[in-house]
Amino acid sequence: MTTMARTMPRRDIFAFWDRIKMPLFYGVLILWTLISVFPFWVSVVYSLKPVANSYAPPYLWPIPFTLENYRTVLTQFELFPRWLLNSTVVAIAVMLIRTLFCAMGGYAFARLRFPGKDLLFTLTLFTMMVPGQVTLIPQFLIIGPGVIRNLTIAGVEIPTGFGLLNNLGALILPSIVDAFGLFMMTQFYKSIPTELEEAALVDGLGRFGIFFRIVLPISQTALLTLALFTFQGTWNSFMWPLIVLRSPENFTLPIGLQWFKGEYYTLYSIVLAGSIFNSLPIIIIFFLFQRYFIRSVAVTGLKEA
């Protein structure tokens, strides 16, 4: 490209660019498609092969074909539907609540002026920088038994924890808003122009009204992106539910499915079938959302590079 740029006049560069642009784009896109999909494809193939064939070729096609692994997942665990339900309830609740709260908080950080804003924003970023391993135990104490047991002041027992162990609430409450989502929405609101809001402000609409009537509707793409990330993150979260949930009937899907991973060995075909079950809801959500991700072609046409 650089040698081209030196020898060709400007107009020709664009002509040349226009000619190779599409093949180049498609080439890049197809190559990356293969790289992206290949591992998932292999896991689908293996989940459809008998356990005893999991080390035998062919590797890219399920021969011999069986649905036995899926049946094993469904029949070995009477609690499978229950885990699915638990995961769904938690993921959807967290997704709805967190998306709203992060949008509100992000808007405040991006647009509103208030004392202590810069400090609070930097602090918010900092909370993501401390590795979760060292905050696990205090978090556990707060959600569960309390930091100080049997704290009584003037004869009244003051609880210092939420007492939510073995309760799905322990998965929802600490997740209603998080630094990642706040940060993401802040950056998003910083990047969209302020004209619409200023006009509404002149028209006498209050900040609440502006946010709920004007800002939320135009941030559809960002909200859906955050909702997807939140759903997925909550759906796959592992260490926290493992520690706060106790009875098998309260497990979420990833924790329940982990049963197939043995201490010494693992029956991969069954693990893969389980993981496909685990990925399906996220794929479905992605499909439901994705028509909103990109504006119609007519609109986009204008900004072709």
Added chain:
Amino acid sequence: MYRKAFALMALLVVAGLVLTACAPQTVTVTVPVKETVPVPVEKTVVVPQERATVRLSGWAANPQETALLESLLYRFSLENPDIIVKYEPITGDYWQAIKTLVGAGEEPDIYYMDIFQFPFFAKEGVLLPLDDLMAATGTSRDAFIPDLINAFTYEGETYGIPKDFNTLALFFNKDLFDQAGLAYPTDDWTWDDLKAAAQQLSQPDKNIYGMGVPADPGRFPIFVFQNGGRIMTEDFSDTLLDSPEVAEAARFYTGFYFDKSGALPSDVGEGWQGTAFGKGNFAMVYEGGWLIPYLNQQFPDLKYGAVLPPKGPKGYGNLIFTVAYVISKNSKNPEAAWKVIEFLTNEASQTTVLESGFALPSRASLINNPYFESHPESAAIFQGANGATPFMWGLYGSDVNEKMGQALERIYLEGQDPEASFQQAAQELREIMGK
């Protein structure tokens, strides 16, 4: 186009959900243990007013073992209507979870304790001594295999009742031995027999090796023991990794790799030598009883046998891997918890454990069980406990393992001399131990 592809995929999955009833039965994947335990279906039990609740946690090794435990607990509940046992399996990183729970004072009444992790829990006093409870119900320490119950004894007090155990056996591939025209290994084999057989079995051009020799701190130490050496001093206050016995054992062990009569699992593209054995890449491996159900499920056609590990210059040596039930010091119902443990380790329950084929029972009296006659591989692993050493290196066990593994890796990957490599390991370990 892509829509069709995805529709097809979705259809396949839906079909999977719908057609499971009439799917072709290619292989039987699971052993329905639940059915092997005879359970009375109906039984009227008088439920007392006061019921004690006991929480029990363990790792969930696989669904079959869980089913086995649950069926035993069900039997227990029929005999002890005044006690409710809540089974709370931990399916992820067990030690991170249990350490967090103990640290927060929220651990279950009863939980699994691996011998490798035991020293720290014992030293910190978070476990309940069981001797008084044992005396109250007349349970004797002598009823259990001495090495196992001794392993869970700290400063003269018993802290855990072994639930099962494993040792290492020499597994061999009968077909590969037949092809090479060699006689099968016996319990009387020595290092020389092992070496000679490995050399004759190896066909590196066909990706077949005589022996698996992974850089695994759970395998290598038996060669040290067979050479008369130790990993740690008697009181675990210092390491003996720099002793000549260890260096010689390492030279012998890694020698298989250098003369191509043995290989690492990764050389044949596997993470675990059990898989390499199943696929016929390794003719012999040192593994425990966990290999048996794995081979039965993944490699049902493989013909194999298992014998005691061959003797070294200083005789026999083996490792014992064992797990016990322990009671938390915070337990509010220690008597009820003890009743549960007693039931799970009594002779009837232990026989059920043995017959399930997943693990070996800790009761000394089961040595003459007829199961062993029909299952010689399990018998070899059960007998392997005689004169074996528990897999436990004291408080710094995980560091010992790490340094031992790295010492072997340095020999394999960087061609370092075994003596120098293990001296470096000992020195680094002493640094960590604050020596």
Added chain:
Amino acid sequence: MFSQAKRRKLSEWFTAYVFLAPWFFILFVFVLFSIGWAFYLSFTDYNLFSPPKWVGLSQYIRVLRDRDFLQRALPNTLQYVAVVVPIQTFISLIIAFALDQNIRFRRFFRTAFYVPSVTSSVVISLIFVWLFSKVGIINQIFHLKIDWLNSPTYALPTIMMVNIWSTIGTMMLIFLAALQDIPLTLYEAAQIDGANRFQILRYVTIPALRPAIFFVVTMGVIGCFQVFDQIYVMTAGGPLGSTTTIAYLIYKWAFGSTNIQMGRASAVAFILSLMILVVVLIQRRIIEREE
């Protein structure tokens, strides 16, 4: 009586605090207490089971002299961040640009690129271990005989590749959302002013993407400094410590050892947090100076 301006200002404060109320709740009830507790522990000798003992700065001193930290974890982590962050940002930006064009099958491509993000991390690790094994497909295609994950030279680069592969889908989606939200009026204005396409890219698209770039790079930096999952599953810090990162060391000392060192793990955690903070602040200054 307040003046109009003053009242508006107060109402803006009020709105901001109301909007941030949920975050204040989480921040003060869960986050700050936990971080403060961990910070306190970094000055103690603490093994989870016995009460912490105050030891002052000695955990920090011990860490800064520790062989595993200095010779393995620190250089490995810095190398990891320096390689992975630029590559994952660049590739995801390129792909987002490509997807933002008027091309066919956009939905298909977008879904395909997001597939790595929905594949479970255990499966990803399994498959990459298999692909990169000594007799694996990668070696077969390129006629190599490298034992990727068991070689001190290649293990870390292999994990870097896995991480780049699995994060690009997410980052691409963020860039795509940002690209989609650039107002068309900006492009129209630039076109009327006679800007050519490179100028539009340079003066319209890139500046409008700046907040998204800051976001993606910051999350990339945080994620890479704290890289743990894939290492835990694929190599457990080996071979010969070549994939031991700071976050893996924290896990090892906090939970993975038979002799727990929570105090020391906390000390490393704060050294790590400080390193991330410095990098993020520098990076913020660079990105914002361009404005």
